[in-house]
Amino acid sequence: MDRVWIRLVKAGRTKIRYPAVPVADDGSRITVRAGWAGGTVRDFGFVRFEPGDVFTEYYWRERWYSVKEVRSDTGTLKGWYCDVTRPAVLLGTELVVEDLDLDLWRSADGTDVRRLDEDEFAASGLADRDPEAAAEAAAALHELERRAHGGDFEALLA
Template sequence: MSAGSSDTGGTPEVQVEVRLVKAGRTKIRYPASLLADDGSHLVVRAPWAAEGVRDFGFVRFEPGDVFTEHYWRDRWYAVKEVRTGDGVLKGWYCDVTRPAVVRGRGPGELRYQLLVEDLDLDLWASGDGGTVLRLDEDEFEESGLAERDPVAADAARRALDELELLVRGGAFRDLLARPLPS
């Protein structure tokens, strides 16, 4: 596939700048390619965007990894499928976030921004299904969100519980079924 075109017969590829914010500051921003958008569920693909290797102990994210990222305008989480450069599934890193906000998307637009606010809670589900980990609950409690915005804190806790139930209940892959291409 050549730069600037997709695998849909030469249709120009829509570029998305993903911007992840935390506590009002930009944590990371990176380019991604839009795979699909049905008005609620967006799917983008991007290479590992951080510098070097990030070893969590249960998984390593490293240069060459490819992330297929699922965002929703009406759900309080984002799910990132992580694969090695040669396609081996590592697992899914799930961020509890406010619903995604899209800026600059209009008819014929080939570039726009996806803004996502990280709320600290995370879930990891390994590709082999053997490991499901709730992450960063201590950071969430220390963030002060429950005092500043109790409604958002409650939504974040419910989102983490929902993700865990979806993974453990076998409905996780249905959640990630791709919407129609945009």
Template sequence: MSANSAEQARLLNVVLVKAGRTKISYEAELLDDDGTRIAVRAPWAGDGVRDFGFVRFEEGDVFTEYYWRNRWYAVKEVRDAEGGLKGWYCDITRPATLSGSGSELIVEDLDLDLWRSADGTDVRRLDEDEFEDSGLPEADPQAAAAAVAALDELETLAREGGFDALLA
């Protein structure tokens, strides 16, 4: 295999799906896949700056993202262009899947999110109103219960010292 082929094999397309539609798709470097957890790294893939008020995602930011095939969330470590840790943005999702060819990581976003600042002083649940408005609690109560349980689990980890053990 040529060096170029090896490099291409290390890239995958992360596809974030929301309400049955692709919300965003971006190329990421595959760091690890142990069969349960998939780790990738990618630059900020959004358009321009996204200012949440408590953190800004902007050009130059680097996301190291962890997805599980058996858990209902993704944890994304966010660093600025100089490598400084901003914090962790967590998406509540259905368990991630790889496409048959292994070139696409498919992640279904369930509207709930969690933020933990780098120093751990700011832990906040996000988008609970969007989750309620999504219709998932009525349409699929089991999935909604799994999503809320995942958010609760992440919040407990975030408040009790962070994600080091989870991401090790």
């Protein structure tokens, strides 16, 4: 397969769809590489995603998250953006990932680890609609945060 389409779904609707180049698929984890799909600069205050940035993205079929390594167009590591999601599903050449609103950022040097969008997660109503999924999402965020602080974060991606 020369190309795969990443389709990020949120609240039942496609949030974004973009092409990526498959790097590896071991049956459990799918790794792809893609350019910043946002089109324009997105400044979070603690990191900027910009045209030319390269994302190496890791998706699991059994885990409730994905991890995106972010590098500038010169190859400088910016850090890792982690999305809490339902396990990824590969349908032909489309990788479908359902975003559950929780995110985590880990800077390149590991000194800045921050939870993101917990207010969006609470407002989504997932805990009422699907308490099991909400519990999986909370556990996934906890695991990512523990790994980000515990020194075995990079091992997750090896």
